[in-house]
Amino acid sequence: MTHALHPPVRRADFRIVDLFAGPGGLDIAATVMGLESIGVEWDDATRATRRAAGLLTTAEKDVAVLSASDPQVKNATVLTGGPPCQSFSVAGSRKGHKALEDVKRLATRLVDHEDLGSFEAAWKEVKAETDEMSDERTGLVLQPLRWVMEAKLKRNDPYEVVVLEQVPTVLPVWKHYVKLLKRVGYAADAHVLHAEDFGVPQTRRRAVLIAQWDPENVERPVQFPGATHQRYRKGVARLPTENDPQREAQGLLFSPARKGKSAVEPWVAMQDVLAGRPRDFEVVSNYGSGGDPKNRGRRTSEQPSATITGKVRRNRVFLLKETRSGRKEIGEELERLTFEEAGLLQSFPRKYPWRSTDVAQQIGNAIPPLLSLHILCSALRLGPPSDDLINKLAAWEPEHTNASTGEIFAETS
Incomplete structure (x- = not known):
């Protein structure tokens, strides 16, 4: 028996909360798509760039302090984020392998809870263990999963879509998260995407997870964006170009x-x-x-x-x-x-308005906005980004207005 695809949410209903938001690589893509997006970012210098770009940012800086039911973000329907995962980036090392196994073990303890009380007890135990670890970033990668479970159990309104991204060495974590998210009602999958496949003038690989709330059909395929541009390979010639x-x-x-x-x-x-x-x-x-x-x-x-x-x-x-x-x-x-x-x-x-003294680090840590545009369009099942949307991203300029840090996703009457 084949199941009908879970119907997509209307574009106007998408409201994004972006954890570990950085200078706005994903948020600026959401902005040109006409979507509301608010970022959680702890670094003051990066927050200065976000303010200059007019991007919404929560008053609180720490992802661990906020929750899915916080007034600033309680009406978000989409959760995105790129938690710092350097713990796993020591390829093949004993330390990196242990951090990977620790996260997978602890993440498993956070799912399969039918009530808020049992989940909060499990989270308290997990947090106590991560607080004792030598690298606090091991705990940060669990935060998106905490937000997912709190949205479901605390505010009783699961996120419609979840998008997570990081360096390719994090793919085993995302693959494990895929299994866990299916157990709580999401169709989900994870793959490594190449930035140049989508017109970014840079070779950069990112491990991307996409999950869509569909409790009646969690095993259905999840569509990822299809390449629009030639992949770079050393020694391979570039395709012929056309003057425009x-x-x-x-x-x-x-x-x-x-x-x-x-x-x-x-x-x-x-x-x-x-x-x-x-x-x-x-x-x-x-x-x-x-x-x-x-x-x-x-x-x-x-x-x-x-x-x-x-x-x-x-x-x-x-x-x-x-x-x-x-x-x-x-x-x-x-x-x-x-x-x-x-x-x-x-x-x-x-004309992106970079601010403060660590601009190079902000740029290097960001997800490319053009890649974000393709990922969001696919994750939200809106179809590939149009030519006009791609051009709008390229031509974007700041409006020189600071965004409010009050409640962003206000209740509707």
Whole structure:
């Protein structure tokens, strides 16, 4: 017997609470989609950027202090978040493996509760154990699951959609969460997505979980966004590109998939978005490749950027000059990437109002807004983002107004 798909909620009913929100990579995508979104972010510098961008932010900074029934967020229908998970990023290490197993074990204790009292007792035990751990981030990754259970048991109104994202090493945690979320009423799945597949001018992989409330059909498939652009592979040529003077004149950064010509667009290269630089240049990474500090990673301007990190300002940029034989060789050193340029490579709008002194870290930690746009459209079952929506994200500018930190999702009469 086949089950009918759980009917999608109307766009107007989607209200997002974004845990560990950062400078707004997901929230700015939600904003251009016309969705209400409020972020929880503890870092003062990052909160300053959010204020400058006019993004809603809760008065409280700590995800652990708030709950799903807090007045500021109690009417949210969508939960998103990227909890810090560096504990698992020590690939293959005993410490990383233990942290992974600890989270899976503790997460299992938080589900299968039919009443609020038993859940709160379980959470109290779990919190006591995580408080004694050497790395407090092990406990933070459990917070989204706490919010999910509190929405169901405390406010008696489960989130319609849950979206979680982090580095690829966290995929085993998300896969375990998928099993747990199915037990409490969600159709869910998790995969690793490549940012350049969606037009982001950067190679960056993210482990993404999507869960949709559907207690009658938890085993149904969950659709993830389909690639619109060519994936970057070393040694593989870029697909042919087409000149589009109108797009160039408008200063638009991203392009949708071509209809009827190719399954995907060529990857978006650095030279496509860094218009103020010479056409041909090379970026030499601050990091060594293959464990050799002298073997720096290199990308030419015809390629997407390597993953943008908080050390992006240490990357060096060199002019590429064509010789008489047609080869390109390294020329003079150019100015290093600016914060605006690093933001563009993350797919933030050109005029995003970065603030404070740790901007590079804010940019490096953020999820690319264009990737967020595709994920949200898919998770909310709204279909792929339209050309107009993608262009709207690229052309976004701040309104120079500060957002209120009072109750955001007000009750309707």
